[in-house]
Amino acid sequence: MNKVITTNDFISKLEDGMTIGIGGWGARRKPMSLVREICRSNLKDLTLVSYGGPDIGLLSSCKKIRKLIFGFVSLDLIPLDSHFRNARQSGELPEVVEIDEGMLQWGLRAAGMNLPFLPTRVGIGTDVIKNNPHIKFVKSPYDDKEKLVAMPAIKLDVALLHVNESDEKGNTLIFGPDPFFDDLFARAASKTFVSTEKLVDSTSFDKEKVANYNRFERNLVSGIIPDEGGAHPTACNPSYGIDLDHLKEYSKSAKTFDEYQEKYLFVDEATYKKNVGGIKSITSIPLTKF
Amino acid sequence: MADQFTISEVCICEAAKVWKDDGEILATGIGLLPRIAVGLAKKIHNPDLMMTDGEAFLIDQPHPLGVGAEPCVDGYMTYSRVFDVLWSGARHAMVTPTQIDKYAHLNISSIGNYAQPKVQLLGVRGFPGNSISHRNSIFIPNHSKKVFVEGSVDMVSSVGFDADDVEPLIGKVITNLGIFDYQGNKNTLRLLSIHSTSSLDEIRDNTGFDFEIFSTDETTNPTKDELDIIRNELDPNNLRSSVIGE
Numbered sequence: 176m177n178k179v180i181t182t183n184d185f186i187s188k189l190e191d192g193m194t195i196g197i198g199g200w201g202a203r204r205k206p207m208s209l210v211r212e213i214c215r216s217n218l219k220d221l222t223l224v225s226y227g228g229p230d231i232g233l234l235s236s237c238k239k240i241r242k243l244i245f246g247f248v249s250l251d252l253i254p255l256d257s258h259f260r261n262a263r264q265s266g267e268l269p270e271v272v273e274i275d276e277g278m279l280q281w282g283l284r285a286a287g288m289n290l291p292f293l294p295t296r297v298g299i300g301t302d303v304i305k306n307n308p309h310i311k312f313v314k315s316p317y318d319d320k321e322k323l324v325a326m327p328a329i330k331l332d333v334a335l336l337h338v339n340e341s342d343e344k345g346n347t348l349i350f351g352p353d354p355f356f357d358d359l360f361a362r363a364a365s366k367t368f369v370s371t372e373k374l375v376d377s378t379s380f381d382k383e384k385v386a387n388y389n390r391f392e393r394n395l396v397s398g399i400i401p402d403e404g405g406a407h408p409t410a411c412n413p414s415y416g417i418d419l420d421h422l423k424e425y426s427k428s429a430k431t432f433d434e435y436q437e438k439y440l441f442v443d444e445a446t447y448k449k450n451v452g453g454i455k456s457i458t459s460i461p462l463t464k465f
Numbered sequence: 466m467a468d469q470f471t472i473s474e475v476c477i478c479e480a481a482k483v484w485k486d487d488g489e490i491l492a493t494g495i496g497l498l499p500r501i502a503v504g505l506a507k508k509i510h511n512p513d514l515m516m517t518d519g520e521a522f523l524i525d526q527p528h529p530l531g532v533g534a535e536p537c538v539d540g541y542m543t544y545s546r547v548f549d550v551l552w553s554g555a556r557h558a559m560v561t562p563t564q565i566d567k568y569a570h571l572n573i574s575s576i577g578n579y580a581q582p583k584v585q586l587l588g589v590r591g592f593p594g595n596s597i598s599h600r601n602s603i604f605i606p607n608h609s610k611k612v613f614v615e616g617s618v619d620m621v622s623s624v625g626f627d628a629d630d631v632e633p634l635i636g637k638v639i640t641n642l643g644i645f646d647y648q649g650n651k652n653t654l655r656l657l658s659i660h661s662t663s664s665l666d667e668i669r670d671n672t673g674f675d676f677e678i679f680s681t682d683e684t685t686n687p688t689k690d691e692l693d694i695i696r697n698e699l700d701p702n703n704l705r706s707s708v709i710g711e
């Protein structure tokens with residue numbers, strides 16, 4: 176089965192009001208070209224789920240988000256995201272579900288396991304519970320009778336991920352040092368769309384590579400969008416690091432977003448890549464030292 | 466004894482001691498000074514500590530900040546695995562909240578009205594879970610009433626001593642003015658020592674709630690060994706000097 180699609184095909188599969196999970200973490204291996212396509216589209220009223228980075232910032236400034244389920248939004252090398260901050264401080268982000276990162280993991284895991292919730296102690300005694308009255312408690316049925324948080328499943332209509340290599344069937348490889356929670360996003364979603372640095376022939380996969388780097392099964396993948404540099408300005412190890420200069424420009428643009436939009440969002444993805452210096456300059460960004 | 470040292474160096478040396486008796490656990494220092502402190506702890510107090518490279522690996526020896534040396538990797542610690550470890554309790558973190566109150570609630574989420582905050586910060590991250598799973602020590606570079614707030618923090622991101630079902634695990638609180646813990650009567654904040662550059666009055670004027678006084682002794686001076694390791698091995702470019710205005 177050939178799952179390779181164009182970015183137009185990808186956007187045509189999305190609908191207003193969908194719940195969309197975005198893989199990666201902070202400013203690391205985010206499917207940014209897919210995020211930019213959403214920014215360029217007419218889609219609206221989305222619920223976003225993310226270990227947030229510039230994906231959430233951009234979608235906030237483009238007013239695509241109706242509800243955000245998150246534990247943090249950070250640009251890593253720049254601790255806070257000015258776009259997300261603006262959206263919150265101006266009251267333009269209609270609804271937030273701010274939860275512990277571990278609860279986020281639990282919610283995605285519960286969805287992937289087809290369970291209504293998973294129990295945890297995390298959240299008890301904090302404003303996470305106070306601010307989210309939809310999150311209920313359960314009592315352990317065993318002798319301990321402990322009161323636990325019943326973290327509800329976070330079911331996704333769609334997950335968006337960025338990987339290093341994929342074949343046309345959706346066998347993916349992630350070479351970065353941390354696979355983050357991408358597998359959980361794929362399992363929690365009805366459909367997963369994956370942008371890939373390289374489209375490859377899976378006959379070139381060797382066993383050892385697959386054992387280490389194939390993090391979820393191809394049956395979870397609905398569409399592959401080949402896109403070298405697709406994670407820019409976030410990192411995609413080992414090909415390129417975080418583009419700190421671009422993130423600085425992005426951060427400054429929170430107040431003068433028109434200019435940034437003009438240059439990077441009101442143009443197609445090929446022009447975006449040209450405007451950030453071309454694919455060669457992206458792939459020569461040194462890997463980020465933390 | 467070294468004759469000259471900065472308050473940053475005093476804080477790093479005191480911070481490093483919090484991991485002394487922790488045994489073989491994951492030590493996480495979030496922020497520049499706590500990170501140097503973990504390195505110092507591993508070098509001189511507790512070589513069994515596990516520490517990360519800030520990305521996805523455990524490293525056998527701390528690498529100098531900002532120098533880009535290849536660390537000696539001896540294990541794997543992805544974000545997913547950090548949760549597996551922290552829920553078991555085998556971790557001691559040092560964190561820098563934007564606000565802290567008399568119940569030891571920490572806030573890294575937002576300042577002001579939650580629906581439309583005056584200042585949006587990071588978000589709660591893993592604080593709710595960390596606060597009930599493992600010990601957390603605190604580093605505050607700017608001890609003031611804005612940080613040590615009167616009343617409650619604006620967004621309770623971690624469990625405090627007023628909770629019914631759970632109790633926070635708070636270690637030391639190290640600030641640019643002094644050293645504290647929450648071991649006073651009924652878990653009140655308690656002063657353990659005052660830095661040579663500060664005074665009890667200054668601490669009182671900059672803390673938004675009452676605290677107990679266990680001691681007003683001067684904080685221990687760094688030793689020559691500690692300073693040598695910090696200056697020559699852990700932070701040769703003196704990045705630490707930017708953290709506390711001094």
